Amino acid sequence: MGRTGVLLLNLGGPEQIDDVRPFLFNLFSDPEIIRLPFPWLQKPLAWLISSLRSKKSQENYLAIGGGSPLRQVTEAQAVALQDNLKEKGQPVGIYIGMRYWHPFTEEAVARIKRDRIDDLVILPLYPQFSISTSGSSFRLLEKLWQEDPSLNRINYTVVRSWYEQPGYLQAMAQLIAEELDQFSNPDEVTIFFSAHGVPVSYVEEAGDPYQKEIEECTDLIMQTLNRPNPHVLAYQSRVGPVEWLKPYTEDAIQELAAEGVNNLLVVPISFVSEHIETLQEIDIEYREIAEEAGIHNFRRVPALNTHPVFIEALADLVVDALNSPKVLLSEVTQMKKKVKMYPQERWEWGLTPSAEVWNGRLAMLGLIALLIELISGHGPLHLVGLL
Numbered sequence: 001m002g003r004t005g006v007l008l009l010n011l012g013g014p015e016q017i018d019d020v021r022p023f024l025f026n027l028f029s030d031p032e033i034i035r036l037p038f039p040w041l042q043k044p045l046a047w048l049i050s051s052l053r054s055k056k057s058q059e060n061y062l063a064i065g066g067g068s069p070l071r072q073v074t075e076a077q078a079v080a081l082q083d084n085l086k087e088k089g090q091p092v093g094i095y096i097g098m099r100y101w102h103p104f105t106e107e108a109v110a111r112i113k114r115d116r117i118d119d120l121v122i123l124p125l126y127p128q129f130s131i132s133t134s135g136s137s138f139r140l141l142e143k144l145w146q147e148d149p150s151l152n153r154i155n156y157t158v159v160r161s162w163y164e165q166p167g168y169l170q171a172m173a174q175l176i177a178e179e180l181d182q183f184s185n186p187d188e189v190t191i192f193f194s195a196h197g198v199p200v201s202y203v204e205e206a207g208d209p210y211q212k213e214i215e216e217c218t219d220l221i222m223q224t225l226n227r228p229n230p231h232v233l234a235y236q237s238r239v240g241p242v243e244w245l246k247p248y249t250e251d252a253i254q255e256l257a258a259e260g261v262n263n264l265l266v267v268p269i270s271f272v273s274e275h276i277e278t279l280q281e282i283d284i285e286y287r288e289i290a291e292e293a294g295i296h297n298f299r300r301v302p303a304l305n306t307h308p309v310f311i312e313a314l315a316d317l318v319v320d321a322l323n324s325p326k327v328l329l330s331e332v333t334q335m336k337k338k339v340k341m342y343p344q345e346r347w348e349w350g351l352t353p354s355a356e357v358w359n360g361r362l363a364m365l366g367l368i369a370l371l372i373e374l375i376s377g378h379g380p381l382h383l384v385g386l387l
């Protein structure tokens, strides 16, 4: 019998405060995160934005203890998943491949190769697919496979997204129910799903299925929960000057407060581990906004982390993937026809008026920001909220 492996894909996060700047540089160097018309502009702009954003970002990480818990949580998930699969009679080696920080995806693939893994399940720790998350990791893996033909001996399969998985929905519903029952009037609480946002252009121009998957996921969780509560969906963590998916979480909280809502349960929906955007953005920033707007009973559902029902769901996903027809990286990196900017090197220039505007805007932004901010120490990136 061959050796089986599971490659868990995740984003990664700075483990200490000095990691923040190089982490941000890695993140903004990714064309799936900032899509620029000219590849040569990517690294200078990544350097500029990471240098200028790092102070504010460091303050946020300091507010949660000086670093992201993402590596520790992901490692604990890996151990729990491995134990679960062993109990099911399916021993596997688990590998963690982070996109922007240690342990990097490249290191994980090198270990998979060294361990002579025969069958591999590639499982992103993002329930819903986005070009900017799972898509970015899949593209990196596709590149690694293209660069090293010896990897072709590995019989791999990819799990593209898994927001409909019943065990995952059960685990989410269970966590929400437990938190609802902490309120004195559980049925009157508004359930507020807060998903990580993406720029509108990802969905409307690049065909990112993320918004659709988030909406379906929210509905499925509400069906599984089977409670009478009203619910809303909003998008958090906007970065930069372009329009992101709406409503924005901060606006939606204020609107609900204006409508007289006083009991709010926030459910982070696009990520399965505690991270800066649950611990700092929701627990500190959004709580403050809510309280100032008059919402006095504000709670948040914890991230799934190593919740046993969730780990069981991941194990089921692995077993199902091993017993199903193989899904190749080339299948999950293909976006629908007429997608114009993905990947960067295959952009079709000026095909539509909006492409021209978008490309020109970003190029101008990068160059002008670079010049003005380098000379003056102040500039448009501050004004548009990048810094």
Ligand SMILES: C=CC1=C(C)c2cc3[nH]c(cc4nc(cc5[nH]c(cc1n2)c(C)c5CCC(=O)O)C(CCC(=O)O)=C4C)c(C)c3C=C
Binding pocket: 011, 012, 013, 014, 027, 032, 033, 034, 053, 057, 068, 069, 070, 126, 130, 132, 133, 196, 197, 198, 199, 239, 270, 271, 274, 275, 276, 277
């Ligand atoms: C499904 C989840 C996520 C999506 C979609 C996503 C898109 C996205 N993110 C940025 C910019 C930043 N993301 C940052 C950190 C970060 N983002 C996610 C998840 C999603 N991002 C996670 C889990 C983390 C790491 C958190 C941690 O604990 O360290 C950051 C750095 C933090 C900060 O300075 O705010 C940035 C910047 C963009 C531009 C984007 C879509 C295009």
Ligand SMILES: [Fe+2]
Binding pocket: 196
């Ligand atoms: Fe992000």
Ligand SMILES: [Fe+2]
Binding pocket: 196, 237, 277
């Ligand atoms: Fe973010």
